[in-house]
Amino acid sequence: MAANVRTYRERLGPRTAVWAVVKADAYGHGAVPVARAALRAGAEGLAVALAEEGVALREAGVEAPILVLGASWGRQPEWIARYGLEAAVTDLGTAERLAAAGAATGRAVRIHIKVDTGMGRVGFLWDGPVVEQVGRVLRLPGLVPAGLMTHLAQADEADPAPTRRQWERFLDVVEALRRAGIEFPRVHAANSAAGWRFPGMGADLVRLGIALYGLSPGVDGPPLRPAMTVRSAVVQVKRVGPGFAVGYGATYRTPGPTTLATIPMGYADGLRRGLSNRGAVVLHGRRAPIVGRVSMDQIVVAAPAGVDVAPGDPVVILGSEGEAAVTAEDWARWLDTIPYEVVTGISARVPRVYRVAGRLVEAGEVPAALG
Ligand SMILES: *Cc1c(COP(=O)(O)O)cnc(C)c1O
Numbered sequence: 480m481a482a483n484v485r486t487y488r489e490r491l492g493p494r495t496a497v498w499a500v501v502k503a504d505a506y507g508h509g510a511v512p513v514a515r516a517a518l519r520a521g522a523e524g525l526a527v528a529l530a531e532e533g534v535a536l537r538e539a540g541v542e543a544p545i546l547v548l549g550a551s552w553g554r555q556p557e558w559i560a561r562y563g564l565e566a567a568v569t570d571l572g573t574a575e576r577l578a579a580a581g582a583a584t585g586r587a588v589r590i591h592i593k594v595d596t597g598m599g600r601v602g603f604l605w606d607g608p609v610v611e612q613v614g615r616v617l618r619l620p621g622l623v624p625a626g627l628m629t630h631l632a633q634a635d636e637a638d639p640a641p642t643r644r645q646w647e648r649f650l651d652v653v654e655a656l657r658r659a660g661i662e663f664p665r666v667h668a669a670n671s672a673a674g675w676r677f678p679g680m681g682a683d684l685v686r687l688g689i690a691l692y693g694l695s696p697g698v699d700g701p702p703l704r705p706a707m708t709v710r711s712a713v714v715q716v717k718r719v720g721p722g723f724a725v726g727y728g729a730t731y732r733t734p735g736p737t738t739l740a741t742i743p744m745g746y747a748d749g750l751r752r753g754l755s756n757r758g759a760v761v762l763h764g765r766r767a768p769i770v771g772r773v774s775m776d777q778i779v780v781a782a783p784a785g786v787d788v789a790p791g792d793p794v795v796i797l798g799s800e801g802e803a804a805v806t807a808e809d810w811a812r813w814l815d816t817i818p819y820e821v822v823t824g825i826s827a828r829v830p831r832v833y834r835v836a837g838r839l840v841e842a843g844e845v846p847a848a849l850g
Pocket residue numbers: 500502548630669670671672686687688689690696
């Protein structure tokens with residue numbers, strides 16, 4: 480992950496900061512250790528989806544700026560104020576709730592105004608009365624303007640035209656606000672894909688998500704190193720003849736003499752059921768197909784011909800070994816989804832172990848000094 484941050488920093492140059500997006504437990508990688516590693520590699524700030532995620536980072540001792548990307552409701556505005564998080568202001572209601580929380584706690588909230596330039600999700604519409612709306616937000620007490628942002632919907636697609644259109648709309652808003660005397664310390668739009676493909680759109684900071692984890696942000700992607708490897712081991716081996724049924728529903732029958740290996744991972748671990756009779760693992764440096772249905776806690780694979788497999792043998796579920804690999808991109812293709820969903824789906828039951836300075840450590844042992 481550190482190498483991936485450095486790859487982007489070199490591309491973007493010194494005037495564009497990297498903020499590491501660590502929402503959804505850092506896309507399944509573990510928010511606290513990832514945040515520390517990214518900050519150490521030169522990221523200046525962090526972004527999360529929910530106030531709760533920011534609170535967890537603060538509780539772990541992370542002091543860097545943390546931007547909450549979504550709208551804030553319920554107790555979230557209070558947590559944002561109390562824990563010194565920065566917050567996207569997506570609409571007037573969120574601004575009012577944050578201002579009230581700022582007043583109640585006596586701690587002004589740093590806000591990033593979010594403009595919807597074509598994502599259609601949250602934010603003030605670029606073609607609405609945005610100057611008047613932002614003016615109203617900034618007249619509320621207890622809010623400090625920290626940023627102006629938008630989010631690009633198609634930066635990962637081959638056709639750059641929709642992204643350029645969104646960027647133009649965003650620049651129009653920036654300009655209209657400036658004419659009204661409203662400026663922000665930071666202007667930002669780019670995710671991983673835009674940060675690489677359209678360096679001009681990097682603006683003051685790039686919100687680096689998927690590329691931090693070494694997964695391709697779409698066409699013309701940078702050279703990245705996947706951060707996550709998922710490992711397991713064989714727990715039982717069976718040598719069976721033809722016609723042997725495997726798993727719930729007996730959806731697979733061996734075509735001939737086969738060596739079957741059982742692995743204790745299933746859909747409760749994020750090894751999705753859609754991989755039944757479709758996915759593969761890496762066993763002894765070769766791909767071994769998943770046969771039969773994926774169960775909640777186990778799968779069965781067919782050992783490739785000539786592979787001598789025994790209980791206890793290591794298995795790579797996601798990653799590479801020797802010449803063979805199974806990547807999050809492979810899963811995404813097999814499951815008709817995107818690598819984001821693959822890695823965020825690896826469940827909490829799978830223990831995370833981190834390589835820090837060449838040493839493998841548990842999450843709790845990742846040195847706090849990294850942050
Ligand atoms: C998740 C998210 C990002 C990161 O996107 P990647 O494609 O993972 O780089 C950036 N900005 C916002 C608003 C997001 O929600």
